[in-house]
Amino acid sequence: QKEVEQNSGPLSVPEGAIASLNCTYSDRGSQSFFWYRQYSGKSPELIMFIYSNGDKEDGRFTAQLNKASQYVSLLIRDSQPSDSATYLCAVNIGTTNFGNEKLTFGTGTRLTIIP
Amino acid sequence: KAGVTQTPRYLIKTRGQQVTLSCSPISGHRSVSWYQQTPGQGLQFLFEYFSETQRNKGNFPGRFSGRQFSNSRSEMNVSTLELGDSALYLCASSSQGPVLNTQYFGPGTRLTVL
Numbered sequence: 001q002k003e004v005e006q007n008s009g010p011l012s013v014p015e016g017a018i019a020s021l022n023c024t025y026s027d028r029g030s031q032s033f034f035w036y037r038q039y040s041g042k043s044p045e046l047i048m049f050i051y052s053n054g055d056k057e058d059g060r061f062t063a064q065l066n067k068a069s070q071y072v073s074l075l076i077r078d079s080q081p082s083d084s085a086t087y088l089c090a091v092n093i094g095t096t097n098f099g100n101e102k103l104t105f106g107t108g109t110r111l112t113i114i115p
Numbered sequence: 116k117a118g119v120t121q122t123p124r125y126l127i128k129t130r131g132q133q134v135t136l137s138c139s140p141i142s143g144h145r146s147v148s149w150y151q152q153t154p155g156q157g158l159q160f161l162f163e164y165f166s167e168t169q170r171n172k173g174n175f176p177g178r179f180s181g182r183q184f185s186n187s188r189s190e191m192n193v194s195t196l197e198l199g200d201s202a203l204y205l206c207a208s209s210s211q212g213p214v215l216n217t218q219y220f221g222p223g224t225r226l227t228v229l
Contacts (some may be wrong), residue, residue, distance in 0.1 A: 043220035092214045101212030104148040107157035
């Protein structure tokens with residue numbers, strides 16, 4: 001089992017709809033979770049992070065975390081063509097000791113917003 | 116503020132050679148992480164340096180090594196190159212680490228091994 005798993009897609013969503021991206025992780029002790037966006041030919045950029053169970057909203061983006069199910073998701077409301085990109089889930093696997101600054105990434109989900 | 120810079124941007128090497136890649140972090144950032152990105156494996160963590168010390172390491176063979184200088188600039192070295200080392204190598208910098216703070220990626224070095 002991979003440490004961080006994502007559906008590779010492609011996921012196609014009509015413009016204006018809600019895009020839902022999912023990620024599961026294997027280490028029950030993981031505490032920190034991140035979503036990165038990577039446009040084709042560009043480097044990843046951080047868009048959201050979440051540490052606590054529940055929802056965290058930032059503009060059109062909502063991150064959802066369920067530690068019991070080892071599941072983190074990203075919702076994009078009112079999807080725009082500019083949201084078309086690959087979305088990478090990253091998890092801080094391992095102990096929560098200070099200095100554990102390693103991120104394990106999923107392989108990413110390619111999202112296409114259809115005008 | 117200038118972003119993360121990486122040199123060179125493109126590199127072509129042959130099997131058995133070695134290569135050194137360079138990364139200059141954002142001014143004031145003390146943590147530099149290195150990643151390998153390939154279509155099949157995605158983004159894989161190589162190592163993280165903080166204040167000249169390797170603090171975290173991924174699951175790569177010893178042919179992959181790195182270091183960080185007192186000005187936080189970092190280099191990674193790959194010895195005895197293999198075809199499978201062809202990839203985009205990304206470095207990212209952050210103030211204290213990619214978990215504690217936002218990390219910013221450089222544009223990457225595209226390495227092709229022939």
